Amino acid sequence: MKFLKLFLLLFIVQTQAQQGGMWVPSLLKGMNESEMKNLGMKISAEDIYSVNKSSLKDAVPQFNGGCTSEVISPKGLILTNHHCGFDAIQNQSSVEKDYLTNGFWAYNMKEELPNKDLEVTFIVSINDVTKEILEGVNALTLETEKQKKIQENISKLNLSFKKEAWQENRIRSFFEGNQYILFVIESFKDVRLVGAPPSSIGKFGSDTDNWVWPRHTGDFSLFRIYADKNNRPAEYSEDNVPYTPKHFLPISLDGIKENDFTMVLGFPGRTQEYLPSFAVAQIQNELNPAKIEIRDAALKVQDGFMRKDNAIKIQYASKYAGVANYWKKWIGETMGLKKSNAVAKKQKEEVIFKENVAKAGKQNEYGTLLSDFEKNYVDIKDYALARDYFTEVFLRNTELLSTAYKIYQLEQVFNAKGEQAFNDRKNNLLSSLKDFYKDFNPTVDEKVFEKLVDLYVKKSPKQFLANDLININATSLSSDIYKNSKLVTYDQLTNLLTGDAKSVIANLNNDKGYLFVKQAADQYLKQVLPKFDEINLKNASLQRTYMKAQLELNKKARIFPDANSTLRVTYGKVKGYEPKDATLYMTTTYLDGVMEKYVPGDYEFDVPKKLVDLYNAKDYGSYGENGKMPVCFIGTNHTTGGNSGSPAIDAKGNLIGLNFDRVWEGTMSDINYDPAICRNIMVDARYVLFIIDKFAGAKNLIDEMKLVHPKKK
Ligand code: ARG
Ligand code: ASP
Numbered sequence: 001m002k003f004l005k006l007f008l009l010l011f012i013v014q015t016q017a018q019q020g021g022m023w024v025p026s027l028l029k030g031m032n033e034s035e036m037k038n039l040g041m042k043i044s045a046e047d048i049y050s051v052n053k054s055s056l057k058d059a060v061p062q063f064n065g066g067c068t069s070e071v072i073s074p075k076g077l078i079l080t081n082h083h084c085g086f087d088a089i090q091n092q093s094s095v096e097k098d099y100l101t102n103g104f105w106a107y108n109m110k111e112e113l114p115n116k117d118l119e120v121t122f123i124v125s126i127n128d129v130t131k132e133i134l135e136g137v138n139a140l141t142l143e144t145e146k147q148k149k150i151q152e153n154i155s156k157l158n159l160s161f162k163k164e165a166w167q168e169n170r171i172r173s174f175f176e177g178n179q180y181i182l183f184v185i186e187s188f189k190d191v192r193l194v195g196a197p198p199s200s201i202g203k204f205g206s207d208t209d210n211w212v213w214p215r216h217t218g219d220f221s222l223f224r225i226y227a228d229k230n231n232r233p234a235e236y237s238e239d240n241v242p243y244t245p246k247h248f249l250p251i252s253l254d255g256i257k258e259n260d261f262t263m264v265l266g267f268p269g270r271t272q273e274y275l276p277s278f279a280v281a282q283i284q285n286e287l288n289p290a291k292i293e294i295r296d297a298a299l300k301v302q303d304g305f306m307r308k309d310n311a312i313k314i315q316y317a318s319k320y321a322g323v324a325n326y327w328k329k330w331i332g333e334t335m336g337l338k339k340s341n342a343v344a345k346k347q348k349e350e351v352i353f354k355e356n357v358a359k360a361g362k363q364n365e366y367g368t369l370l371s372d373f374e375k376n377y378v379d380i381k382d383y384a385l386a387r388d389y390f391t392e393v394f395l396r397n398t399e400l401l402s403t404a405y406k407i408y409q410l411e412q413v414f415n416a417k418g419e420q421a422f423n424d425r426k427n428n429l430l431s432s433l434k435d436f437y438k439d440f441n442p443t444v445d446e447k448v449f450e451k452l453v454d455l456y457v458k459k460s461p462k463q464f465l466a467n468d469l470i471n472i473n474a475t476s477l478s479s480d481i482y483k484n485s486k487l488v489t490y491d492q493l494t495n496l497l498t499g500d501a502k503s504v505i506a507n508l509n510n511d512k513g514y515l516f517v518k519q520a521a522d523q524y525l526k527q528v529l530p531k532f533d534e535i536n537l538k539n540a541s542l543q544r545t546y547m548k549a550q551l552e553l554n555k556k557a558r559i560f561p562d563a564n565s566t567l568r569v570t571y572g573k574v575k576g577y578e579p580k581d582a583t584l585y586m587t588t589t590y591l592d593g594v595m596e597k598y599v600p601g602d603y604e605f606d607v608p609k610k611l612v613d614l615y616n617a618k619d620y621g622s623y624g625e626n627g628k629m630p631v632c633f634i635g636t637n638h639t640t641g642g643n644s645g646s647p648a649i650d651a652k653g654n655l656i657g658l659n660f661d662r663v664w665e666g667t668m669s670d671i672n673y674d675p676a677i678c679r680n681i682m683v684d685a686r687y688v689l690f691i692i693d694k695f696a697g698a699k700n701l702i703d704e705m706k707l708v709h710p711k712k713k
Helices: 002-016 031-038 082-092 130-134 143-160 277-308 310-339 342-359 369-397 399-417 419-438 442-459 474-484 490-496 501-508 512-553 591-597 609-617 664-670 685-695 699-704
Strands: 077-080 120-128 168-174 179-188 190-196 221-227 261-266 568-573 588-590 630-635 647-649 655-662 680-684
Touching (some): 031 568, 077 655, 082 221, 130 143, 130 179, 143 512, 179 221, 310 342, 310 664, 342 369, 369 512, 399 442, 399 512, 442 474, 474 512, 591 609, 591 630, 630 685, 655 664, 685 699
Antiparallel strands (some): 168 179, 190 221, 261 568, 261 647, 588 630, 630 680, 647 655, 655 680
């Protein structure tokens, strides 16, 4: 009987531990630590985050704001994704030195390449400052006043909280403003490119394979952090020296098998796990489908041109990938929300929530929350839809329109701040647009305009359209604008912007392309955005109360704060899944799968000759496993955008892989994590080592790492 109880308890702990969550590293003691140990972790919470000694967090800097990286040598060598280092690699490339196509390897430190505007940020300490930030806030009634007071408290504490001269304080809101945490951070600005495989390895499978399992991408690149002589952050200088980290990750050569413990440390960007059912239904049924339809149209046009014309393919490859990434994610997310019955699941939780409110006698405080939400989401629907249409059509996917919008803002700068501000902004704009026009193809964009403006006038909520636009014919409008507007080439645009502010503005207001955007933008900024912001603020305030109520009434639940680009720990197991009826996906892919996908000369599925040779010779060194070379694997770690480049770590604190994506069926994990189908995708660390060592011959890099055999010890 006793054993049965123990068994049941263990079973419950084990299954609960599969439920996802992104946890604050300083708060793991207790529930998380025991779950992690039950899953097989051999180290302690103190080994992950400690204020007194070096710990895992000291090896995991944020990479340039949007990604994660990890230190893998005592000389400041860091590993991140190829797609995270992409811009740096592209900026270092030229026609003669095409590092994107051919890869780049520094065979000694002198060959490492400095990068402008690239930084990595370490977390020095994590401090709960909720009391200080919320001081005096509850006494206020208006939401706008509360927000103002919070901002004041943040500014004050930012200045007074103790830190070293080269460090910074950064305060972030958790649980929708129910908790505030201050991070002391250190940013290093001299970060040099050390290695990158050719895109045919680092981006193998490209957009076709993006978000999909099984995957065969060696999505990694290497950089090195440089510091001043005191090992502190410094701007680039020849005198800088390789950074000595407080901790670096040893790399395991033993590999992984199904059910092994894994954890991922990193900087997840944004999730919305606690939305009410009304919001989830709106995303699933209204907003995602609208955005998908718009991008679908834009991508079809671009793809058509790219397939016919190689020059256009080069011009549009990176833009296309950018637009396609979230297009594909939203499709997966919408399918996953439906498949996991997310709305019904939320509705059930809401019934229980209401019962709990009643049981706790908290009707006064929380009794109207859900009906208020319901009303607000009805009220906001058309505004939210109109906002998405405007954003997707005008700001994101039609290049001429987004350029015109920037110029529209220029006119507004003049109206608000006068001639000097206008000129400053104008000069900035002209220099930034110069690069843009190099890759701008008016023939492609004219077709995109035609399709997207047609969707805009036919499908965005009619009541907010300017009168002149309601019956517009998108085809004749686009041919008129691309024939006559001066926004079509950089030279004409420069001419248009030459002269004093008044005459520039007069000329702009004679340009058909400009006028079209101005009309739509005026309408949007007057009729849509203010009201959207107003209701949205109400929802944010409700969401904060809803969160507070859940924390209060549901003390035993595993409630974690939504992602907010701060350092988190997520953990789980190496595990396959069942994407659809009678289909089982396994945990690991091998180089054999790369060869199965190989299409010689294809821009997505080509394979470098050297890799084919290594495969044929089975020359895998100590990195292979039973004569096969592992490439990628999946696990139940709960990750999101921003986790790219995050280390996957084994039970003993060694690196086993590098996170870079999620499986398509599970991309709804940002809204509704479902342990049955949500999986993160990682490159196997042994594949990374194999490429560095056997493919690139960069033994110098292998020599500075610490390779271990944790299982054989
Ligand atoms: N889907 C991954 C993420 O959201 C990878 C994106 C880069 N790769 C690509 N083929 N576009 O960032
Ligand atoms: N690919 C994403 C990133 O770049 C990770 C994800 O969304 O799973 O951060």
